[in-house]
Amino acid sequence: MSEFPSDIILHNDHKIVFVVLDGLGGLPLSKDGKTEMETARTPNLDKLAAENICGCFDPLLPGITPGSGPAHLTLFGYDALKMPIGRGLLAALGIGFDVSPRDVCIRVNFCTLDANGQITDRRAGRISSEENQRLLKIVRQKLEPPKGVELFLETVSEHRALMVLRSDQLDDNVADTDPQALNVPPLPAKTHTGQSSKTTEIVNGLVKQIREILSGVDSPANFMLLRGFAKMRPIPSFEEKWGCKAGAVAGYPMYRGLARLVGMELVAGPTEPKKLAAAAAKHLPDFDFLFVHFKYTDKTGEDGDFQAKVAQIEAFDAAVPAFVALKASALVITADHSTPAKMAVHSWHPVPVLIASELARPDDVKSFSERAMVHGGLGRQLMRNLMPLVLAHAGRLTKFGA
Amino acid sequence: MSEFPSDIILHNDHKIVFVVLDGLGGLPLSKDGKTEMETARTPNLDKLAAENICGCFDPLLPGITPGSGPAHLTLFGYDALKMPIGRGLLAALGIGFDVSPRDVCIRVNFCTLDANGQITDRRAGRISSEENQRLLKIVRQKLEPPKGVELFLETVSEHRALMVLRSDQLDDNVADTDPQALNVPPLPAKTHTGQSSKTTEIVNGLVKQIREILSGVDSPANFMLLRGFAKMRPIPSFEEKWGCKAGAVAGYPMYRGLARLVGMELVAGPTEPKKLAAAAAKHLPDFDFLFVHFKYTDKTGEDGDFQAKVAQIEAFDAAVPAFVALKASALVITADHSTPAKMAVHSWHPVPVLIASELARPDDVKSFSERAMVHGGLGRQLMRNLMPLVLAHAGRLTKFGA
Numbered sequence: 158m159s160e161f162p163s164d165i166i167l168h169n170d171h172k173i174v175f176v177v178l179d180g181l182g183g184l185p186l187s188k189d190g191k192t193e194m195e196t197a198r199t200p201n202l203d204k205l206a207a208e209n210i211c212g213c214f215d216p217l218l219p220g221i222t223p224g225s226g227p228a229h230l231t232l233f234g235y236d237a238l239k240m241p242i243g244r245g246l247l248a249a250l251g252i253g254f255d256v257s258p259r260d261v262c263i264r265v266n267f268c269t270l271d272a273n274g275q276i277t278d279r280r281a282g283r284i285s286s287e288e289n290q291r292l293l294k295i296v297r298q299k300l301e302p303p304k305g306v307e308l309f310l311e312t313v314s315e316h317r318a319l320m321v322l323r324s325d326q327l328d329d330n331v332a333d334t335d336p337q338a339l340n341v342p343p344l345p346a347k348t349h350t351g352q353s354s355k356t357t358e359i360v361n362g363l364v365k366q367i368r369e370i371l372s373g374v375d376s377p378a379n380f381m382l383l384r385g386f387a388k389m390r391p392i393p394s395f396e397e398k399w400g401c402k403a404g405a406v407a408g409y410p411m412y413r414g415l416a417r418l419v420g421m422e423l424v425a426g427p428t429e430p431k432k433l434a435a436a437a438a439k440h441l442p443d444f445d446f447l448f449v450h451f452k453y454t455d456k457t458g459e460d461g462d463f464q465a466k467v468a469q470i471e472a473f474d475a476a477v478p479a480f481v482a483l484k485a486s487a488l489v490i491t492a493d494h495s496t497p498a499k500m501a502v503h504s505w506h507p508v509p510v511l512i513a514s515e516l517a518r519p520d521d522v523k524s525f526s527e528r529a530m531v532h533g534g535l536g537r538q539l540m541r542n543l544m545p546l547v548l549a550h551a552g553r554l555t556k557f558g559a
Numbered sequence: 560m561s562e563f564p565s566d567i568i569l570h571n572d573h574k575i576v577f578v579v580l581d582g583l584g585g586l587p588l589s590k591d592g593k594t595e596m597e598t599a600r601t602p603n604l605d606k607l608a609a610e611n612i613c614g615c616f617d618p619l620l621p622g623i624t625p626g627s628g629p630a631h632l633t634l635f636g637y638d639a640l641k642m643p644i645g646r647g648l649l650a651a652l653g654i655g656f657d658v659s660p661r662d663v664c665i666r667v668n669f670c671t672l673d674a675n676g677q678i679t680d681r682r683a684g685r686i687s688s689e690e691n692q693r694l695l696k697i698v699r700q701k702l703e704p705p706k707g708v709e710l711f712l713e714t715v716s717e718h719r720a721l722m723v724l725r726s727d728q729l730d731d732n733v734a735d736t737d738p739q740a741l742n743v744p745p746l747p748a749k750t751h752t753g754q755s756s757k758t759t760e761i762v763n764g765l766v767k768q769i770r771e772i773l774s775g776v777d778s779p780a781n782f783m784l785l786r787g788f789a790k791m792r793p794i795p796s797f798e799e800k801w802g803c804k805a806g807a808v809a810g811y812p813m814y815r816g817l818a819r820l821v822g823m824e825l826v827a828g829p830t831e832p833k834k835l836a837a838a839a840a841k842h843l844p845d846f847d848f849l850f851v852h853f854k855y856t857d858k859t860g861e862d863g864d865f866q867a868k869v870a871q872i873e874a875f876d877a878a879v880p881a882f883v884a885l886k887a888s889a890l891v892i893t894a895d896h897s898t899p900a901k902m903a904v905h906s907w908h909p910v911p912v913l914i915a916s917e918l919a920r921p922d923d924v925k926s927f928s929e930r931a932m933v934h935g936g937l938g939r940q941l942m943r944n945l946m947p948l949v950l951a952h953a954g955r956l957t958k959f960g961a
């Protein structure tokens with residue numbers, strides 16, 4: 158998007174409501190079947206699609222399945238392929254940790270070492286989240302970080318945790334200590350080119366203490382493997398980029414974190430469609446752009462539960478009149494990626510895009526489905542084109558050149 | 560495709576069968592007529608198209624007609640516009656010459672010089688291939704290349720031949736000696752900036768001998784013009800690029816050469832559809848990716864023989880069940896470029912793409928034709944996107960980012 162001529166952005170009072178139905182796109186369970194969207198009864202979405210313009214957009218590039226981080230950054234108009242978010246940072250965002258620019262975020266796996274210090278289970282028998290909490294409490298009490306370094310340890314789930322080191326002295330050029338193999342010892346912390354650094358020395362000192370602390374505890378989890386060392390890189394805020402004061406209505410930590418990463422203000426956190434619409438109604442007056450995140454289409458897709466996903470799409474459809482009633486200059490209904498129940502994971506399949514606006518050029522799409530939206534007036538294109546199209550449909554761009 | 564994040568490639572046992580119907584796309588003979596694909600009766604291809612996903616892809620860029628070299632490199636996922644293959648190298652690949660990295664390949668045209676040494680016919684009256692062979696035999700016997708330089712001369716057809724110089728001392732920075740004009744003398748060999756070099760000195764010495772040898776021969780072909788000096792540049796192999804061990808089932812030298820250029824293993828060379836399918840069945844267990852090349856759709860197109868091209872498409876259709884029976888994770892049926900019988904040459908028209916896979920999102924395409932596939936779920940896009948899409952449909956890519 159380096160090509161976008163940002164001097165054409167207008168600052169006016171035209172509102173944009175940008176609704177992401179996470180993992181919306183799907184697949185039929187059998188070749189002759191219907192997708193989740195085609196199966197769902199969605200009179201409100203069908204009407205909106207029929208009256209406006211639709212398309213099918215590739216989140217990153219054709220064929221590439223995005224994680225939630227890159228998928229949302231692309232929705233927000235960033236070139237996510239060129240600005241990967243470190244996994245540690247994403248883990249921190251995912252549990253709602255309040256990341257500062259001084260932090261190095263690290264994914265932690267509790268593991269099991271044998272008497273010779275070799276890894277026998279990289280996930281410590283998938284201990285429970287409660288056991289994880291119990292162990293972290295002990296480690297927190299005993300661990301002594303070096304002067305000038307603050308340390309945070311947070312449970313994620315089961316054997317997974319988050320470690321954050323906060324200091325001015327740190328960088329994130331640290332390779333994983335997880336050798337991704339059994340019957341070998343954990344790796345010492347080194348830079349990605351195998352060197353030592355101030356940060357690796359600090360990490361190795363902490364790891365040594367952790368080993369001693371956990372060796373005295375009765376648990377299969379007697380050590381921690383560290384992965385995905387990542388700092389938050391400064392990126393231009395959404396408002397700097399697109400000239401819109403932006404708020405986020407999102408209930409799940411990961412998406413709240415992603416919104417905050419681009420400088421959006423977190424205004425509410427409901428999860429049900431009608432509550433999302435009510436929150437949008439309440440907060441829209443304070444913003445130019447409101448990001449609304451609906452999680453359950455993805456959650457049911459990842460569960461591989463086709464009928465539950467259908468039900469969630471129908472539940473969202475029931476809230477559509479409330480979103481339309483906001484009378485935004487542009488109402489966008491789209492997804493970050495597809496999560497077909499058939500696959501029970503994120504997929505590369507392009508996602509439906511609907512832009513409702515007085516300025517939308519109607520096309521032949523009559524229903525809210527992948528198969529129909531392939532023929533939409535927006536065509537098949539890259540998701541990174543969406544934000545300029547949305548701003549245009551909201552009347553927030555002027556012409557380029559005379 | 561420099562953007563493609565190669566670390567998402569998975570190495571697993573999912574098979575890809577990639578069938579290229581050379582020159583498949585066509586045109587109706589009259590405005591209200593049908594294309595070759597629409598005319599052909601293709602029940603098996605129609606069924607495959609109806610159950611899977613289709614699109615229309617531009618080989619290089621919209622409007623650009625590709626030669627066979629760039630067209631195939633693009634199919635294989637290379638940026639062919641940025642890595643042109645020298646014409647001499649393509650000529651060598653075209654006749655199946657076993658090119659080594661030390662070789663400079665040169666296209667040769669027999670021509671006619673008058674008594675003043677001026678060109679009167681750049682093609683020597685289009686001598687027969689037999690006359691070409693007779694003359695090369697004489698030249699081979701008498702020509703004495705300098706020490707350390709091996710020289711090969713091979714008939715291509717009519718007035719066209721191939722010269723290959725093999726030595727460590729050579730480069731391919733040599734401009735054509737063909738002035739592309741009549742009643743002027745041939746040009747001496749020089750570099751592209753008009754300088755002399757070790758290589759141009761060697762070439763000029765050989766040319767001088769050739770002139771003497773041919774002046775004593777009774778033929779309109781009394782000299783050789785040299786064009787398209789080219790060495791084989793190292794390019795990343797298909798396996799390095801896409802993580803697939805690749806084999807090629809191709810009967811024609813040009814395509815065998817192109818497959819070898821990207822490091823595919825040549826496993827068989829039949830030309831008939833059912834024999835291609837049988838060869839694929841035999842060799843698929845040894846590879847992740849099998850490139851299968853069918854030539855006759857292009858050959859009949861280049862002959863301008865509409866009905867013969869229709870018959871070849873139907874002949875291929877009869878072999879489709881045998882390809883489906885291979886049960887590859889992804890079966891691709893596409894083309895390198897269009898060769899409409901109406902034009903009797905390669906054209907720029909986008910080519911049909913069909914990806915058959917359990918993970919293909921069905922679209923509204925019901926028949927195997929250009930007109931139908933324009934509306935396919937893959938849309939109209941650039942051919943360089945095909946390989947990522949194929950890998951995705953075969954389950955050989957993991958997600959990008961978390």
